[in-house]
Amino acid sequence: MPTEADFPANGSDLEKLRFLVNYAVLAPSSHNSQPWLFITHDNHIALHADRTRGLPVADPHDRELVISCGCALFNLRVAAARFGVALHIERNPDDHEDRLANIHIDSEAAPEAALASLFEAIPRRVTNRFPFQPGSVSADDLHAFAEACAAHGISLRSYTDDASRHAIAERIAEADRQQLASDAFRRELASWLHHNRTGSLDGMPGYALGFGDLMSLVAPLVVRTFDIGEGIAARDRDLAEHSPALCVLSTGTDHHEDWIRTGEALQHLLLEATRRGLAAAFLNQPIEIDRLRQDLAHHVGARFPQVLLRLGKPTREAKATARRPAEAVTIDAGLHENYRAFQGF
Numbered sequence: 001m002p003t004e005a006d007f008p009a010n011g012s013d014l015e016k017l018r019f020l021v022n023y024a025v026l027a028p029s030s031h032n033s034q035p036w037l038f039i040t041h042d043n044h045i046a047l048h049a050d051r052t053r054g055l056p057v058a059d060p061h062d063r064e065l066v067i068s069c070g071c072a073l074f075n076l077r078v079a080a081a082r083f084g085v086a087l088h089i090e091r092n093p094d095d096h097e098d099r100l101a102n103i104h105i106d107s108e109a110a111p112e113a114a115l116a117s118l119f120e121a122i123p124r125r126v127t128n129r130f131p132f133q134p135g136s137v138s139a140d141d142l143h144a145f146a147e148a149c150a151a152h153g154i155s156l157r158s159y160t161d162d163a164s165r166h167a168i169a170e171r172i173a174e175a176d177r178q179q180l181a182s183d184a185f186r187r188e189l190a191s192w193l194h195h196n197r198t199g200s201l202d203g204m205p206g207y208a209l210g211f212g213d214l215m216s217l218v219a220p221l222v223v224r225t226f227d228i229g230e231g232i233a234a235r236d237r238d239l240a241e242h243s244p245a246l247c248v249l250s251t252g253t254d255h256h257e258d259w260i261r262t263g264e265a266l267q268h269l270l271l272e273a274t275r276r277g278l279a280a281a282f283l284n285q286p287i288e289i290d291r292l293r294q295d296l297a298h299h300v301g302a303r304f305p306q307v308l309l310r311l312g313k314p315t316r317e318a319k320a321t322a323r324r325p326a327e328a329v330t331i332d333a334g335l336h337e338n339y340r341a342f343q344g345f
């Protein structure tokens with residue numbers, strides 16, 4: 001990973017944009033699938049969804065895949081602000097099914113200065129799946145998170161009272177039971193789980209889920225073979241009920257652009273939380289099952305729930321997981337065209 005001193009201040013627009021990708025790739029993504037590609041053109045970069053990294057069982061519409069790419073886009077915006085670069089971004093530029101954004105440098109415009117202070121949080125943010133300390137999220141924190149989401153046109157609903165957390169926790173437990181009863185779901189999840197000493201640059205090592213070395217070795221086999229739904233449901237229900245805050249990000253419509261903006265809002269919230277000494281973990285299960293998503297929507301009074309998080313001050317530190325480096329996900333446009341033609345052949 002290059003350091004801040006390596007920023008090519010006197011380089012071309014493309015060299016600067018390529019440098020910013022180093023920060024984009026530190027974004028979270030479902031199962032750490034890192035479903036993004038950065039296609040370089042003469043003077044700009046296009047962010048593409050890499051659908052070969054989709055999760056057809058957990059995420060059949062690639063909704064979380066596009067949200068993950070939105071998270072990467074927001075990191076890139078924060079890094080641009082840090083290095084004093086103004087961007088011009090066209091989201092969903094031509095309804096192209098994979099091209100999510102064209103990203104240019106705009107030398108006439110002012111950088112998004114307000115985002116620069118989030119830069120330090122990019123490498124420190126990790127998903128923390130351990131329990132959180134009771135009462136560790138303040139009304140001021142929740143207000144800041146709602147403002148962060150609103151800046152992207154995304155609604156945030158937060159729940160801190162027992163009755164609301166209980167009602168949402170029941171839906172999470174029901175979703176766990178349904179998902180883990182499916183062989184296909186378990187096989188897909190197991191294929192992204194790795195042992196703790198893995199050299200893999202994607203997926204989730206056992207330590208990210210709180211497993212020691214031995215458990216991390218057997219976890220993929222256990223997940224693939226047994227319906228562990230009841231146990232996971234009980235654990236997640238407990239975590240949700242005792243979370244200082246449960247937060248739902250939602251949108252009024254459910255199109256590609258909503259998902260990109262949800263990802264940007266989500267990453268904004270996560271970086272703001274990191275800056276405040278708080279951490280987050282995902283409890284998206286009820287949003288991944290159509291019927292339960294509708295039920296949750298009705299329950300919280302939101303049209304389209306997109307992401308469900310728990311937030312708080314962690315009781316234990318969580319370790320970062322690996323990423324594919326920027327060079328591995330940055331491709332020249334000419335090469336990409338050949339690759340697509342080959343795929344279609």
Ligand SMILES: Cc1cc2nc3c(=O)[nH]c(=O)nc-3n(C[C@H](O)[C@H](O)[C@H](O)COP(=O)(O)O)c2cc1C
Pocket residue numbers: 026027028029030031032033064065067068071125126127128129203204208281282283284285319320321
């Ligand atoms: C859209 C999205 C959905 C996610 N859903 C879940 C989830 O349901 N359960 C979970 O434990 N983690 C979930 N995650 C967290 C990822 O597993 C995590 O970001 C990834 O493993 C990389 O780890 P890191 O966030 O610590 O960098 C999700 C992340 C994103 C961006």
